[in-house]
Amino acid sequence: MSLNGLFPIEKWMFSTRYVLDMLNEQDCAFLIGRQDIEKYKKGEMVFKEGMVPSGIYYIHSGKVKKYKKGPTEKEHIIYVANKGELIGYHAVLSEERHQDSAAVLEDSLISFIPKEDFIEVLQRSPQFAISLLKALSHEFTVFANNISAFADASAAERLAIALIIFREKSKLGLCYGEPIVINISRSDLAGIAGIAKENVIRLLKEFKSEGIIKTQGRKIWIQDIEKLVRRSNRN
Structure with missing residues (x-):
């Protein structure tokens, strides 16, 4: 059954899966098609909080949790990324260390995209850059909605x-x-x-x-x- 009219699911989901739709065939092949696909077992780390990023990741299949740990080592899962989504780009764009960790929830296929390739495509595809900016803006809305809803x-x-x-x-x-x-x-x-x-x-x-x-x-x-x-x- 669809959630249309029942629940505002768009307020709880990121939109990075649609960012790649802005790429032409050549740029998509450059960014995704020529990268190796790695197999990740359930529970395996993709990246850890505090690591210096050297690139981003594209999920071909499976699910990846993005989370932070509190003082008691309890995990707070910020988001679960799906097939077709990009992760790890926040740290690359901000030129900072990863502010959260990522691990796979189920066996997954993931490609690593070097930072240089990601930045190159961003620079030569204004549509991709604008779409990513919109996705980042929407993420802020999702986070604000989460904080507001879970507060009470x-x-x-x-x-x-x-x-x-x-x-x-x-x-x-x-x-x-x-x-x-x-x-x-x-x-x-x-x-x-x-x-x-x-x-x-x-x-x-x-x-x-x-x-x-x-x-x-x-x-x-x-x-x-x-x-x-x-x-x-x-x-």
Whole structure:
């Protein structure tokens, strides 16, 4: 079921997947097509907070979490990047060290793009540069929305929002009518929602008893998206 009219999903999703649409065939091949594709296993690091960036990354398949760790080493997941998205460009553009870390949530295929190649394409493609600037501006809107919404949201509302967002990300590449499976650990789900893992486990049982979801191991299926949206209190 579509979220149109139910939930403002665009306020919670980055738009870097559409940035590459601005590139002509030659520049796209230069930036993406000629780079090696590396296999990353679930849990493997892509880059770490504090590292000096030497390039950016393009996700061919899989999902990558961008996160920061607090004083207690608890992960706060800032964003989950999908197939077709770029990551790591903030540090390259600002000429600073990485301000967060990135690790794969599932087996993924990722290309490393040297900083020099990225900057060269930016300089010769004004459309690409403008599109990236728009994407960065939209990211600020997403972050502001997250801060505002989570500031006064209950644990149940936060988890509902996290499930809605991850459901949308899990739809990518599926055929019409194919079941949408959310495959994520309870720890990572807690990191996205910003609540304790114990609360995630308790609330998932609650959602299950209400007929909102069904689960099998770490897999989650949304049975009633309308009820979940009502639980999020963001419709």
